[in-house]
Amino acid sequence: MTSAPVDVLLRRLDPEVPMPDFAHPGDAGCDLMTTEAAELAPGERTVLPTGVSIALPDGYAAFVHPRSGLAARCGVALVNAPGTVDAGYRGEIKVIVVNLDPYAPVRFDRFDRVAQLVVQRVEKVRFHEVAQLPGSARATGGFGSTGGHSASSTGVADGFIAAGSAGSDQD
Ligand SMILES: O=c1ccn([C@H]2C[C@H](O)[C@@H](COP(=O)(O)OP(=O)(O)OP(=O)(O)O)O2)c(=O)[nH]1
Numbered sequence: 001m002t003s004a005p006v007d008v009l010l011r012r013l014d015p016e017v018p019m020p021d022f023a024h025p026g027d028a029g030c031d032l033m034t035t036e037a038a039e040l041a042p043g044e045r046t047v048l049p050t051g052v053s054i055a056l057p058d059g060y061a062a063f064v065h066p067r068s069g070l071a072a073r074c075g076v077a078l079v080n081a082p083g084t085v086d087a088g089y090r091g092e093i094k095v096i097v098v099n100l101d102p103y104a105p106v107r108f109d110r111f112d113r114v115a116q117l118v119v120q121r122v123e124k125v126r127f128h129e130v131a132q133l134p135g136s137a138r139a140t141g142g143f144g145s146t147g148g149h150s151a152s153s154t155g156v157a158d159g160f161i162a163a164g165s166a167g168s169d170q171d
């Protein structure tokens with residue numbers, strides 16, 4: 001059984017940009033296109049405009065995800081993946097791309113599909129401060145506490161995580 005689609009208002013800021021579309025029934029994401037051509041050197045990043053803005057219903061958010069084909073073929077990633085589009089955001093949806101290929105530049109032409117947008121229901125949350133959290137089987141274990149992999153990066157193994165990055169383990 002398929003559920004009824006969620007209605008999302010969409011404004012085209014570029015009159016020539018095609019409407020976002022789902023390639024197949026059941027696809028989670030619809031592709032976002034860049035309205036500006038760009039070329040990125042290895043390691044370079046930029047913010048690409050998509051020519052669309054949306055109004056999501058209350059209780060929803062949209063997430064800007066990478067496209068796996070671009071990632072596999074060209075090493076293109078989204079710096080903030082997944083980007084979060086808040087229900088109240090009325091500005092142009094933008095895509096923050098980075099060329100992770102160490103050697104080859106990557107070129108985007110106008111209307112190339114650069115990312116995909118996934119609309120999801122999100123819970124409303126209220127925080128209640130407590131002195132102690134209820135116990136759980138995992139407790140404070142994380143960051144590889146269950147083992148099962150042998151990969152290691154010199155930086156992390158030697159403790160060279162930049163000061164100010166997340167990761168203090170308070171309980
Ligand atoms: O990939 C993205 C991520 C965000 N946005 C837009 C929609 C989102 O609602 C707004 C703010 O995003 P976010 O909260 O991630 O950025 P911030 O740096 O926290 O900005 P702000 O202080 O405006 O919340 O920017 C995009 O267009 N593309």
Ligand SMILES: [Mg+2]
Nearest residue numbers: 084085086089
């Ligand atoms: Mg924010």
